[in-house]
Amino acid sequence: MTQRIAIIGGGFAGMTAAYELGKLGYQTFLFERMSELGGLAGTFPIEGTRLERGYHHWFTSDTHIVAQMEELGLGDRVQWIASKTGWFEQGKIRNFVSPIDLLRLDTIPFVDRVRLGMAVAYLTYLQSSKNNLAKYEKITAMEWWKKYGGRNAWDKVWSPMFRGKFGAEAENISMVYIWYKIVLRIGSRKGMTKEALGYPRGSFQVLIDALENAIKKQGGKIFLGATVKRVVVENGVARGLQLAEDVMTRVGAQLNCAPTESFAPFDRVICTAPSFAALKIVNEFPPEYVAKMNAAKYMAAVLVILKLKKSLSPIYWLNIADRTIPFVATIEQTNLIPPEVYNNKRILYVSNYLAPSSPYFQMSRDELFNAYVPHLQKINPQFSPDWVEEFWHFKEAAAQPIMPLNYSKLIPDYRTPIRNLYLANTTQIYPEDRGTNYSVRLGQEIAKMVNQDVKTGGK
Ligand SMILES: Cc1cc2nc3c(=O)[nH]c(=O)nc-3n(C[C@H](O)[C@H](O)[C@H](O)COP(=O)(O)OP(=O)(O)OC[C@H]3O[C@@H](n4cnc5c(N)ncnc54)[C@H](O)[C@@H]3O)c2cc1C
Numbered sequence: 001m002t003q004r005i006a007i008i009g010g011g012f013a014g015m016t017a018a019y020e021l022g023k024l025g026y027q028t029f030l031f032e033r034m035s036e037l038g039g040l041a042g043t044f045p046i047e048g049t050r051l052e053r054g055y056h057h058w059f060t061s062d063t064h065i066v067a068q069m070e071e072l073g074l075g076d077r078v079q080w081i082a083s084k085t086g087w088f089e090q091g092k093i094r095n096f097v098s099p100i101d102l103l104r105l106d107t108i109p110f111v112d113r114v115r116l117g118m119a120v121a122y123l124t125y126l127q128s129s130k131n132n133l134a135k136y137e138k139i140t141a142m143e144w145w146k147k148y149g150g151r152n153a154w155d156k157v158w159s160p161m162f163r164g165k166f167g168a169e170a171e172n173i174s175m176v177y178i179w180y181k182i183v184l185r186i187g188s189r190k191g192m193t194k195e196a197l198g199y200p201r202g203s204f205q206v207l208i209d210a211l212e213n214a215i216k217k218q219g220g221k222i223f224l225g226a227t228v229k230r231v232v233v234e235n236g237v238a239r240g241l242q243l244a245e246d247v248m249t250r251v252g253a254q255l256n257c258a259p260t261e262s263f264a265p266f267d268r269v270i271c272t273a274p275s276f277a278a279l280k281i282v283n284e285f286p287p288e289y290v291a292k293m294n295a296a297k298y299m300a301a302v303l304v305i306l307k308l309k310k311s312l313s314p315i316y317w318l319n320i321a322d323r324t325i326p327f328v329a330t331i332e333q334t335n336l337i338p339p340e341v342y343n344n345k346r347i348l349y350v351s352n353y354l355a356p357s358s359p360y361f362q363m364s365r366d367e368l369f370n371a372y373v374p375h376l377q378k379i380n381p382q383f384s385p386d387w388v389e390e391f392w393h394f395k396e397a398a399a400q401p402i403m404p405l406n407y408s409k410l411i412p413d414y415r416t417p418i419r420n421l422y423l424a425n426t427t428q429i430y431p432e433d434r435g436t437n438y439s440v441r442l443g444q445e446i447a448k449m450v451n452q453d454v455k456t457g458g459k
Helices: 012-023 063-071 099-103 110-126 130-137 141-149 151-172 175-187 205-217 245-255 275-281 287-293 365-379 436-456
Strands: 004-008 027-032 043-046 049-052 078-082 085-089 092-095 194-200 221-224 228-234 237-243 268-271 297-308 317-320 329-332 346-354 388-402 421-423
Touching: 004 012, 004 237, 012 027, 012 205, 012 436, 063 078, 063 205, 063 436, 099 110, 110 141, 110 151, 110 175, 130 175, 141 151, 141 175, 151 297, 151 346, 151 388, 205 221, 221 245, 228 275, 237 245, 237 268, 268 436, 275 287, 297 365, 365 388, 421 436
Parallel strands: 004 027, 004 268, 027 221, 085 317, 268 421
Antiparallel strands: 043 049, 078 194, 085 092, 228 237, 297 346, 297 388, 317 329, 329 346
Protein backbone atom coordinates (compact mmCIF):
# COMPACT_ATOMS: atom_id res chain seq x y z
CA MET A 1 0.00 0.00 0.00
CA THR A 2 1.19 3.57 -0.72
CA GLN A 3 2.80 5.12 2.32
CA ARG A 4 1.17 8.22 3.81
CA ILE A 5 3.78 10.88 4.53
CA ALA A 6 3.02 13.94 6.65
CA ILE A 7 5.07 17.09 6.18
CA ILE A 8 5.06 19.81 8.82
CA GLY A 9 5.73 23.26 7.33
CA GLY A 10 4.90 24.83 3.97
CA GLY A 11 8.14 26.73 3.29
CA PHE A 12 10.45 25.74 0.43
CA ALA A 13 11.83 22.69 2.29
CA GLY A 14 8.35 21.32 3.07
CA MET A 15 6.84 22.10 -0.36
CA THR A 16 9.83 20.55 -2.14
CA ALA A 17 9.75 17.42 0.03
CA ALA A 18 6.02 17.00 -0.75
CA TYR A 19 6.57 17.59 -4.46
CA GLU A 20 9.50 15.16 -4.72
CA LEU A 21 7.70 12.44 -2.74
CA GLY A 22 4.61 12.97 -4.89
CA LYS A 23 6.76 12.37 -7.97
CA LEU A 24 7.82 9.05 -6.43
CA GLY A 25 4.18 8.04 -5.92
CA TYR A 26 3.75 8.70 -2.19
CA GLN A 27 0.58 10.15 -0.73
CA THR A 28 1.60 13.44 0.87
CA PHE A 29 -0.15 15.60 3.48
CA LEU A 30 1.37 19.01 4.12
CA PHE A 31 0.42 21.00 7.25
CA GLU A 32 1.19 24.73 7.41
CA ARG A 33 0.19 26.82 10.43
CA MET A 34 -0.04 30.06 8.42
CA SER A 35 -2.86 30.89 6.01
CA GLU A 36 -0.47 30.85 3.00
CA LEU A 37 2.45 28.78 1.75
CA GLY A 38 6.00 30.10 1.37
CA GLY A 39 7.30 30.28 4.96
CA LEU A 40 10.11 32.81 5.32
CA ALA A 41 9.96 33.46 1.57
CA GLY A 42 6.21 34.17 1.65
CA THR A 43 4.78 37.22 -0.12
CA PHE A 44 2.03 39.80 0.29
CA PRO A 45 -0.01 41.74 -2.32
CA ILE A 46 1.26 45.14 -3.40
CA GLU A 47 0.41 47.33 -6.42
CA GLY A 48 -1.25 44.50 -8.36
CA THR A 49 1.68 42.10 -7.88
CA ARG A 50 3.32 40.25 -4.97
CA LEU A 51 6.40 41.06 -2.93
CA GLU A 52 8.37 39.00 -0.42
CA ARG A 53 7.85 39.99 3.25
CA GLY A 54 11.66 39.85 3.52
CA TYR A 55 13.75 40.93 0.48
CA HIS A 56 14.77 37.89 -1.58
CA HIS A 57 17.08 37.23 -4.51
CA TRP A 58 19.32 34.41 -5.76
CA PHE A 59 23.02 34.17 -6.45
CA THR A 60 24.18 32.39 -9.60
CA SER A 61 25.38 29.57 -7.33
CA ASP A 62 21.72 28.87 -6.42
CA THR A 63 21.39 26.11 -8.98
CA HIS A 64 18.87 23.83 -7.22
CA ILE A 65 16.05 26.35 -7.10
CA VAL A 66 16.71 27.60 -10.62
CA ALA A 67 16.55 23.98 -11.85
CA GLN A 68 13.27 23.59 -9.95
CA MET A 69 11.90 26.70 -11.69
CA GLU A 70 12.85 25.15 -15.04
CA GLU A 71 11.33 21.78 -14.17
CA LEU A 72 8.04 23.50 -13.32
CA GLY A 73 7.98 25.39 -16.62
CA LEU A 74 9.12 28.71 -15.12
CA GLY A 75 12.58 28.90 -16.69
CA ASP A 76 11.67 32.02 -18.67
CA ARG A 77 10.73 33.79 -15.43
CA VAL A 78 14.28 33.70 -14.06
CA GLN A 79 15.94 37.04 -14.60
CA TRP A 80 19.55 37.92 -13.76
CA ILE A 81 20.20 41.55 -13.00
CA ALA A 82 23.43 43.41 -12.22
CA SER A 83 23.04 44.62 -8.65
CA LYS A 84 24.31 47.71 -6.91
CA THR A 85 25.68 47.22 -3.41
CA GLY A 86 26.75 50.10 -1.20
CA TRP A 87 28.23 51.02 2.15
CA PHE A 88 26.97 53.88 4.34
CA GLU A 89 29.31 55.42 6.88
CA GLN A 90 30.30 58.92 8.02
CA GLY A 91 27.31 60.40 6.23
CA LYS A 92 28.31 59.07 2.80
CA ILE A 93 27.20 56.29 0.46
CA ARG A 94 30.05 54.39 -1.18
CA ASN A 95 29.76 51.75 -3.87
CA PHE A 96 30.79 48.37 -2.54
CA VAL A 97 30.80 45.94 -5.44
CA SER A 98 34.20 45.66 -7.07
CA PRO A 99 37.84 45.50 -5.94
CA ILE A 100 38.17 49.10 -7.18
CA ASP A 101 35.37 50.11 -4.79
CA LEU A 102 37.26 48.43 -1.97
CA LEU A 103 40.41 50.37 -2.85
CA ARG A 104 38.34 53.58 -2.67
CA LEU A 105 36.91 52.79 0.79
CA ASP A 106 38.32 55.85 2.54
CA THR A 107 37.17 54.86 6.03
CA ILE A 108 40.34 52.77 6.46
CA PRO A 109 43.99 53.49 5.51
CA PHE A 110 45.00 52.50 1.95
CA VAL A 111 47.45 49.82 3.04
CA ASP A 112 44.66 48.11 5.04
CA ARG A 113 42.36 48.20 2.02
CA VAL A 114 44.99 46.41 -0.05
CA ARG A 115 45.50 43.83 2.71
CA LEU A 116 41.75 43.33 3.02
CA GLY A 117 41.42 42.89 -0.75
CA MET A 118 44.23 40.34 -0.78
CA ALA A 119 42.63 38.40 2.06
CA VAL A 120 39.29 38.31 0.19
CA ALA A 121 41.05 37.18 -3.02
CA TYR A 122 42.93 34.50 -1.07
CA LEU A 123 39.68 33.16 0.43
CA THR A 124 37.88 33.27 -2.91
CA TYR A 125 40.42 31.75 -5.21
CA LEU A 126 42.77 29.66 -3.08
CA GLN A 127 40.45 28.43 -0.36
CA SER A 128 37.26 27.61 -2.24
CA SER A 129 37.42 23.84 -1.68
CA LYS A 130 35.00 22.52 0.93
CA ASN A 131 37.96 20.53 2.32
CA ASN A 132 38.99 23.75 4.09
CA LEU A 133 35.95 23.56 6.34
CA ALA A 134 37.79 22.12 9.37
CA LYS A 135 40.29 24.98 9.19
CA TYR A 136 37.66 27.73 9.19
CA GLU A 137 35.13 26.29 11.61
CA LYS A 138 37.55 26.24 14.52
CA ILE A 139 38.28 29.99 14.51
CA THR A 140 35.99 32.98 14.91
CA ALA A 141 35.76 35.51 12.09
CA MET A 142 37.03 38.19 14.46
CA GLU A 143 40.18 36.21 15.32
CA TRP A 144 40.85 35.33 11.68
CA TRP A 145 40.47 38.88 10.34
CA LYS A 146 42.54 40.43 13.10
CA LYS A 147 45.29 37.90 12.44
CA TYR A 148 45.31 37.77 8.63
CA GLY A 149 43.33 40.73 7.32
CA GLY A 150 44.47 43.41 9.74
CA ARG A 151 42.76 45.00 12.72
CA ASN A 152 41.04 47.64 10.60
CA ALA A 153 39.53 45.00 8.34
CA TRP A 154 37.74 43.66 11.38
CA ASP A 155 37.07 46.88 13.32
CA LYS A 156 35.94 49.02 10.38
CA VAL A 157 34.48 46.58 7.87
CA TRP A 158 33.42 43.17 9.19
CA SER A 159 32.65 44.13 12.76
CA PRO A 160 29.99 46.77 11.87
CA MET A 161 28.40 44.32 9.45
CA PHE A 162 28.52 41.45 11.96
CA ARG A 163 27.19 43.60 14.81
CA GLY A 164 24.34 44.57 12.57
CA LYS A 165 23.54 41.03 11.59
CA PHE A 166 24.39 39.11 14.77
CA GLY A 167 24.14 41.69 17.57
CA ALA A 168 25.84 40.55 20.78
CA GLU A 169 26.96 37.33 19.07
CA ALA A 170 29.10 39.18 16.47
CA GLU A 171 32.45 38.31 18.01
CA ASN A 172 31.56 34.61 18.37
CA ILE A 173 30.59 33.93 14.75
CA SER A 174 32.64 31.23 13.08
CA MET A 175 34.93 32.14 10.18
CA VAL A 176 33.04 29.51 8.17
CA TYR A 177 30.20 31.98 7.79
CA ILE A 178 32.31 34.56 5.98
CA TRP A 179 34.66 32.11 4.20
CA TYR A 180 31.87 30.22 2.47
CA LYS A 181 29.77 33.31 1.81
CA ILE A 182 32.74 34.92 0.05
CA VAL A 183 33.40 31.73 -1.92
CA LEU A 184 29.78 31.50 -3.10
CA ARG A 185 29.10 35.21 -3.47
CA ILE A 186 32.16 36.16 -5.48
CA GLY A 187 31.83 32.88 -7.38
CA SER A 188 28.40 34.23 -8.33
CA ARG A 189 29.90 37.09 -10.32
CA LYS A 190 30.46 37.39 -14.02
CA GLY A 191 34.02 38.64 -14.07
CA MET A 192 35.46 40.50 -11.09
CA THR A 193 33.41 43.64 -11.10
CA LYS A 194 29.76 42.72 -11.57
CA GLU A 195 27.42 40.85 -9.32
CA ALA A 196 24.33 39.41 -10.98
CA LEU A 197 21.41 38.59 -8.74
CA GLY A 198 18.42 36.47 -9.70
CA TYR A 199 14.77 37.25 -9.14
CA PRO A 200 11.70 35.51 -10.57
CA ARG A 201 9.50 37.65 -12.78
CA GLY A 202 6.24 37.89 -10.80
CA SER A 203 8.02 37.36 -7.42
CA PHE A 204 8.80 34.17 -5.48
CA GLN A 205 5.03 33.61 -5.42
CA VAL A 206 5.18 32.16 -8.95
CA LEU A 207 7.26 29.24 -7.69
CA ILE A 208 5.16 28.85 -4.55
CA ASP A 209 2.02 28.63 -6.73
CA ALA A 210 3.65 26.21 -9.16
CA LEU A 211 4.73 23.90 -6.32
CA GLU A 212 1.26 24.07 -4.76
CA ASN A 213 -0.39 23.16 -8.08
CA ALA A 214 2.09 20.36 -8.77
CA ILE A 215 1.60 18.82 -5.31
CA LYS A 216 -2.20 18.94 -5.67
CA LYS A 217 -2.02 17.47 -9.19
CA GLN A 218 -0.07 14.55 -7.77
CA GLY A 219 -2.94 13.97 -5.31
CA GLY A 220 -1.11 15.55 -2.38
CA LYS A 221 -3.16 17.41 0.23
CA ILE A 222 -2.24 20.83 1.58
CA PHE A 223 -3.78 22.12 4.81
CA LEU A 224 -3.36 25.81 5.63
CA GLY A 225 -4.03 27.37 9.02
CA ALA A 226 -3.28 23.86 10.29
CA THR A 227 -0.91 23.98 13.24
CA VAL A 228 0.51 20.64 14.28
CA LYS A 229 0.15 20.34 18.05
CA ARG A 230 2.12 17.16 18.58
CA VAL A 231 3.94 14.39 16.77
CA VAL A 232 2.47 11.25 18.33
CA VAL A 233 5.25 8.85 19.29
CA GLU A 234 4.65 5.33 20.62
CA ASN A 235 7.50 3.08 21.68
CA GLY A 236 10.06 5.25 19.91
CA VAL A 237 8.14 5.28 16.62
CA ALA A 238 6.32 8.28 15.06
CA ARG A 239 2.70 7.22 14.51
CA GLY A 240 0.98 10.40 13.37
CA LEU A 241 0.02 13.96 14.17
CA GLN A 242 -2.21 15.58 16.69
CA LEU A 243 -3.94 18.68 15.31
CA ALA A 244 -5.99 21.35 17.05
CA GLU A 245 -9.61 20.20 17.56
CA ASP A 246 -11.04 22.73 15.08
CA VAL A 247 -8.46 21.74 12.46
CA MET A 248 -9.27 18.05 12.97
CA THR A 249 -12.98 18.81 12.54
CA ARG A 250 -12.24 20.80 9.37
CA VAL A 251 -9.84 18.39 7.67
CA GLY A 252 -10.41 15.02 9.41
CA ALA A 253 -12.44 13.59 6.52
CA GLN A 254 -9.65 14.35 4.03
CA LEU A 255 -7.25 12.52 6.32
CA ASN A 256 -9.58 9.51 6.42
CA CYS A 257 -10.04 9.76 10.15
CA ALA A 258 -13.11 10.42 12.24
CA PRO A 259 -13.28 13.75 14.14
CA THR A 260 -13.37 11.70 17.37
CA GLU A 261 -9.92 10.20 16.74
CA SER A 262 -7.19 11.69 18.89
CA PHE A 263 -4.62 11.85 16.09
CA ALA A 264 -4.21 11.41 12.35
CA PRO A 265 -2.06 8.35 11.58
CA PHE A 266 0.86 8.54 9.12
CA ASP A 267 3.62 6.16 8.08
CA ARG A 268 6.33 8.79 8.23
CA VAL A 269 6.61 12.40 9.34
CA ILE A 270 8.97 15.11 8.06
CA CYS A 271 9.28 18.19 10.26
CA THR A 272 10.60 21.36 8.59
CA ALA A 273 9.72 23.71 11.48
CA PRO A 274 12.60 25.61 13.14
CA SER A 275 14.25 23.57 15.90
CA PHE A 276 12.67 25.45 18.81
CA ALA A 277 9.22 24.93 17.26
CA ALA A 278 9.97 21.25 16.55
CA LEU A 279 10.94 20.76 20.21
CA LYS A 280 7.53 22.08 21.25
CA ILE A 281 5.73 19.36 19.30
CA VAL A 282 8.05 16.42 19.97
CA ASN A 283 8.68 15.48 23.61
CA GLU A 284 10.49 12.22 23.10
CA PHE A 285 13.86 13.24 21.62
CA PRO A 286 16.78 11.97 23.73
CA PRO A 287 18.95 14.65 25.43
CA GLU A 288 21.91 14.24 22.99
CA TYR A 289 19.67 15.03 20.02
CA VAL A 290 18.01 17.94 21.87
CA ALA A 291 21.50 19.34 22.57
CA LYS A 292 22.27 19.23 18.84
CA MET A 293 18.96 20.89 17.99
CA ASN A 294 19.80 23.66 20.43
CA ALA A 295 23.40 24.12 19.23
CA ALA A 296 22.45 26.72 16.62
CA LYS A 297 20.61 29.75 17.98
CA TYR A 298 18.27 31.86 15.86
CA MET A 299 18.38 35.58 15.19
CA ALA A 300 15.07 37.28 14.53
CA ALA A 301 14.39 39.73 11.70
CA VAL A 302 12.26 42.86 11.69
CA LEU A 303 11.30 44.36 8.35
CA VAL A 304 9.64 47.66 7.65
CA ILE A 305 8.59 48.02 4.00
CA LEU A 306 7.92 51.47 2.64
CA LYS A 307 6.04 52.29 -0.55
CA LEU A 308 7.58 55.60 -1.60
CA LYS A 309 6.96 58.36 -4.10
CA LYS A 310 10.71 58.83 -4.57
CA SER A 311 13.87 56.78 -4.38
CA LEU A 312 15.98 56.87 -1.19
CA SER A 313 19.28 56.09 -2.95
CA PRO A 314 20.57 54.58 -6.22
CA ILE A 315 21.75 51.45 -4.36
CA TYR A 316 19.89 48.10 -4.16
CA TRP A 317 21.61 46.76 -1.05
CA LEU A 318 23.00 49.41 1.29
CA ASN A 319 25.00 48.12 4.26
CA ILE A 320 24.72 50.50 7.18
CA ALA A 321 28.08 50.65 8.94
CA ASP A 322 27.10 53.71 10.99
CA ARG A 323 26.12 52.13 14.32
CA THR A 324 24.19 55.18 15.48
CA ILE A 325 21.57 54.01 12.98
CA PRO A 326 19.25 51.40 14.47
CA PHE A 327 18.93 49.18 11.36
CA VAL A 328 21.51 47.17 9.45
CA ALA A 329 20.61 47.63 5.79
CA THR A 330 18.20 49.27 3.41
CA ILE A 331 17.23 47.22 0.38
CA GLU A 332 15.59 49.18 -2.38
CA GLN A 333 13.71 46.58 -4.39
CA THR A 334 13.09 49.04 -7.20
CA ASN A 335 16.84 49.42 -7.76
CA LEU A 336 16.84 45.73 -8.75
CA ILE A 337 13.39 45.35 -10.29
CA PRO A 338 12.08 48.34 -12.30
CA PRO A 339 9.54 50.56 -10.51
CA GLU A 340 7.10 50.02 -13.43
CA VAL A 341 6.45 46.55 -11.98
CA TYR A 342 5.02 48.31 -8.90
CA ASN A 343 3.03 51.06 -10.68
CA ASN A 344 6.08 53.33 -10.59
CA LYS A 345 6.23 53.30 -6.81
CA ARG A 346 9.59 52.88 -5.06
CA ILE A 347 9.81 49.96 -2.66
CA LEU A 348 12.25 50.10 0.24
CA TYR A 349 12.93 47.48 2.91
CA VAL A 350 14.47 48.68 6.17
CA SER A 351 16.05 45.58 7.65
CA ASN A 352 17.11 44.57 11.12
CA TYR A 353 18.46 41.30 12.53
CA LEU A 354 18.30 41.08 16.30
CA ALA A 355 17.57 38.94 19.33
CA PRO A 356 13.82 38.35 19.82
CA SER A 357 14.21 40.06 23.22
CA SER A 358 15.34 43.34 21.56
CA PRO A 359 12.98 46.31 22.04
CA TYR A 360 12.95 46.74 18.24
CA PHE A 361 11.43 43.26 17.90
CA GLN A 362 8.67 44.23 20.33
CA MET A 363 7.87 47.63 18.75
CA SER A 364 4.67 48.23 16.82
CA ARG A 365 4.72 49.17 13.14
CA ASP A 366 4.23 52.88 13.89
CA GLU A 367 6.81 52.96 16.68
CA LEU A 368 9.39 51.46 14.33
CA PHE A 369 8.51 53.86 11.56
CA ASN A 370 8.90 56.85 13.86
CA ALA A 371 12.18 55.50 15.23
CA TYR A 372 13.59 54.95 11.71
CA VAL A 373 12.58 58.20 9.94
CA PRO A 374 15.36 60.46 11.34
CA HIS A 375 17.93 57.85 10.34
CA LEU A 376 16.60 57.53 6.80
CA GLN A 377 17.17 61.27 6.61
CA LYS A 378 20.86 60.67 7.43
CA ILE A 379 21.09 58.53 4.29
CA ASN A 380 19.17 61.00 2.16
CA PRO A 381 18.60 64.42 3.82
CA GLN A 382 15.74 65.10 1.40
CA PHE A 383 13.80 62.08 2.64
CA SER A 384 10.52 63.08 4.18
CA PRO A 385 7.66 61.07 5.70
CA ASP A 386 5.52 62.67 2.94
CA TRP A 387 7.24 60.37 0.49
CA VAL A 388 5.68 57.36 2.23
CA GLU A 389 2.36 56.30 0.72
CA GLU A 390 1.94 53.09 2.68
CA PHE A 391 4.04 50.89 4.92
CA TRP A 392 4.09 47.37 6.33
CA HIS A 393 5.83 45.63 9.19
CA PHE A 394 6.83 41.95 9.42
CA LYS A 395 8.65 39.99 12.09
CA GLU A 396 10.29 36.56 11.82
CA ALA A 397 11.60 34.81 14.95
CA ALA A 398 13.66 32.13 13.14
CA ALA A 399 15.19 34.32 10.44
CA GLN A 400 18.84 33.31 10.68
CA PRO A 401 20.45 30.39 12.51
CA ILE A 402 23.84 31.13 14.09
CA MET A 403 26.19 28.19 14.05
CA PRO A 404 28.78 27.83 16.85
CA LEU A 405 32.41 26.84 16.26
CA ASN A 406 33.02 23.28 15.01
CA TYR A 407 29.38 22.97 14.04
CA SER A 408 29.96 20.11 11.58
CA LYS A 409 30.07 17.78 14.61
CA LEU A 410 26.88 19.21 16.08
CA ILE A 411 24.46 19.20 13.12
CA PRO A 412 21.34 17.20 13.99
CA ASP A 413 20.85 14.23 11.63
CA TYR A 414 17.96 14.28 9.16
CA ARG A 415 16.94 10.88 10.56
CA THR A 416 15.97 11.67 14.13
CA PRO A 417 16.37 9.09 16.92
CA ILE A 418 12.58 8.59 16.66
CA ARG A 419 11.85 5.99 14.01
CA ASN A 420 10.02 7.36 10.94
CA LEU A 421 10.49 10.98 12.02
CA TYR A 422 12.79 13.26 9.99
CA LEU A 423 14.02 16.78 10.69
CA ALA A 424 14.77 19.20 7.82
CA ASN A 425 15.36 22.83 8.74
CA THR A 426 17.79 25.68 8.18
CA THR A 427 20.08 24.57 11.06
CA GLN A 428 21.14 21.65 8.85
CA ILE A 429 22.34 23.90 6.02
CA TYR A 430 26.10 24.16 6.48
CA PRO A 431 28.63 25.50 5.53
CA GLU A 432 26.37 27.40 3.12
CA ASP A 433 24.18 29.99 4.78
CA ARG A 434 20.42 29.44 4.82
CA GLY A 435 18.50 30.39 1.66
CA THR A 436 15.64 29.21 -0.53
CA ASN A 437 18.07 27.32 -2.78
CA TYR A 438 19.32 25.22 0.11
CA SER A 439 15.83 24.60 1.46
CA VAL A 440 14.94 23.21 -1.97
CA ARG A 441 18.05 21.01 -1.82
CA LEU A 442 17.10 19.94 1.73
CA GLY A 443 13.58 18.99 0.62
CA GLN A 444 15.04 16.95 -2.25
CA GLU A 445 17.52 15.18 0.04
CA ILE A 446 14.88 14.31 2.62
CA ALA A 447 12.52 12.94 -0.03
CA LYS A 448 15.32 10.75 -1.38
CA MET A 449 16.17 9.51 2.11
CA VAL A 450 12.55 8.69 2.95
CA ASN A 451 12.20 6.78 -0.31
CA GLN A 452 15.40 4.86 0.39
CA ASP A 453 14.21 3.98 3.90
CA VAL A 454 10.84 2.79 2.60
CA LYS A 455 12.51 0.68 -0.09
CA THR A 456 15.04 -0.90 2.25
CA GLY A 457 12.68 -1.14 5.23
CA GLY A 458 15.25 0.94 7.08
CA LYS A 459 14.93 3.53 9.84
C1 LIG B 1 14.74 38.81 5.96
C2 LIG B 1 15.09 37.58 5.18
C3 LIG B 1 15.75 37.70 3.97
C4 LIG B 1 16.07 36.57 3.23
N1 LIG B 1 16.69 36.73 2.03
C5 LIG B 1 16.89 35.64 1.25
C6 LIG B 1 17.39 35.79 -0.06
O1 LIG B 1 17.69 36.90 -0.51
N2 LIG B 1 17.52 34.68 -0.82
C7 LIG B 1 17.20 33.43 -0.36
O2 LIG B 1 17.30 32.47 -1.10
N3 LIG B 1 16.76 33.25 0.91
C8 LIG B 1 16.59 34.33 1.72
N4 LIG B 1 16.13 34.17 2.99
C9 LIG B 1 16.05 32.82 3.58
C10 LIG B 1 14.91 31.98 3.08
O3 LIG B 1 13.69 32.69 3.13
C11 LIG B 1 14.81 30.75 3.98
O4 LIG B 1 16.08 30.17 4.14
C12 LIG B 1 13.88 29.69 3.41
O5 LIG B 1 12.69 30.28 2.91
C13 LIG B 1 13.55 28.70 4.52
O6 LIG B 1 12.63 27.74 4.04
P1 LIG B 1 12.25 26.51 4.98
O7 LIG B 1 11.16 25.76 4.33
O8 LIG B 1 13.51 25.76 5.29
O9 LIG B 1 11.78 27.14 6.35
P2 LIG B 1 10.52 28.11 6.63
O10 LIG B 1 10.30 28.99 5.48
O11 LIG B 1 10.78 28.69 7.98
O12 LIG B 1 9.29 27.08 6.72
C14 LIG B 1 8.94 26.42 7.89
C15 LIG B 1 7.42 26.46 7.97
O13 LIG B 1 6.98 25.67 9.08
C16 LIG B 1 5.79 26.25 9.57
N5 LIG B 1 5.54 25.71 10.91
C17 LIG B 1 6.29 25.87 12.03
N6 LIG B 1 5.73 25.21 13.06
C18 LIG B 1 4.62 24.59 12.58
C19 LIG B 1 3.62 23.76 13.16
N7 LIG B 1 3.67 23.38 14.47
N8 LIG B 1 2.60 23.30 12.38
C20 LIG B 1 2.53 23.64 11.06
N9 LIG B 1 3.46 24.45 10.47
C21 LIG B 1 4.49 24.91 11.21
C22 LIG B 1 6.11 27.74 9.53
O14 LIG B 1 4.94 28.52 9.58
C23 LIG B 1 6.88 27.85 8.21
O15 LIG B 1 6.02 28.21 7.14
C24 LIG B 1 15.77 35.28 3.75
C25 LIG B 1 15.12 35.16 4.98
C26 LIG B 1 14.77 36.29 5.69
C27 LIG B 1 14.05 36.12 7.00
